[in-house]
Amino acid sequence: MRLPSVGGLFAPLLPLFDRRPLVPDLAALAALAAARELRNAAGRRIAFVAPPADGLDYETRIWLTGEVATRPDNWHDFFNALVWFAFPNTKATLNARHAELLRQAPAVRCRERDTLTHFDECGVVVVACDPEMLDLVRGFHWRRLFWERRADLAQGLRCLVFGHATYEQLLRPFRGLTAKAVLHQVTPDWLDQSPAAQVAAVDRLLAADFAVGRYREPRVWQPLPLLGLPGVTPENENAAYYDDQWQFRPGRGRCPV
Structure with missing residues (x-):
């Protein structure tokens, strides 16, 4: 699939593709990751994996393991992964803040987390x-x-x-x-x-x-x-x-x- 022009709003993602097809799957993300090294704020290497069934919180998993739960063939999760490539420092900082707020109050979804989300x-x-x-x-x-x-x-x-x-x-x-x-x-x-x-x-x-x-x-x-x-x-x-x-x-x- 080709990205629509829509006034250039996809510009931050365009350098990720060059001549690669736009396909929302884990193999495409693995190909991108092979040429770029992403790490979270704790220094753990980021990997995009099918959602595990162990119940670990999404943000906590990224912080502890570097694994970003990513549904195959899902545009929403695919674009989330692409933003990690385009804005790696911001994504890592957001994850670190979510992880810290979760440690402070694991049972409460606070206003700041809603704002970040x-x-x-x-x-x-x-x-x-x-x-x-x-x-x-x-x-x-x-x-x-x-x-x-x-x-x-x-x-x-x-x-x-x-x-x-x-x-x-x-x-x-x-x-x-x-x-x-x-x-x-x-x-x-x-x-x-x-x-x-x-x-x-x-x-x-x-x-x-x-x-x-x-x-x-x-x-x-x-x-x-x-x-x-x-x-x-x-x-x-x-x-x-x-x-x-x-x-x-x-x-x-x-x-x-």
Whole structure:
């Protein structure tokens, strides 16, 4: 299968494939792992294995053994594995934090774990050199951002998808598809880096933020309606598309993340 273009949102994963077919199975992941060494924060080598039946918690297994339970022929789990390759530092940091919270309260699913999971499933990092673009996202000014400043987006803003559930949804984008964003202002020369360098830089940035517990409440995530981005759907080539307030909802501005 070929990845759809959807405005370049699959860009962080494209270097993983080159000419390889996109097939959601463990053999494909083993082939990728043979050329790349992934380790968790405890130094254990990451391996993608069929889910064992011993009842060990998912995150605890990764921490203790390096094994990531991955259902064969499952796009959701396959994209989760691919994000390990694209953002290895962040995935390892998230796992370490889950493991620590589980040790502190094994019987309680705490609010911070929910917050981490939300981003793990549906997160995206939005970087821009123009602070107004980020303010438009914070203020839910979707028409101004996606239509009136449409010509500026390609040059001045990047959306790097992290969430594996979002990647799965992008195989068949649907009205209302929304990611949970963190926003960062960068210098113009940052955007001149290669796509691979941008992904690596975001990986380091996210890992550092999660390591110091910067994100602990679900409200820190900024909603981002992905189908507003140019190229994600042909329907948004018309200004009237952004009149749909069910999808492009007004909302109260939120504090910068």
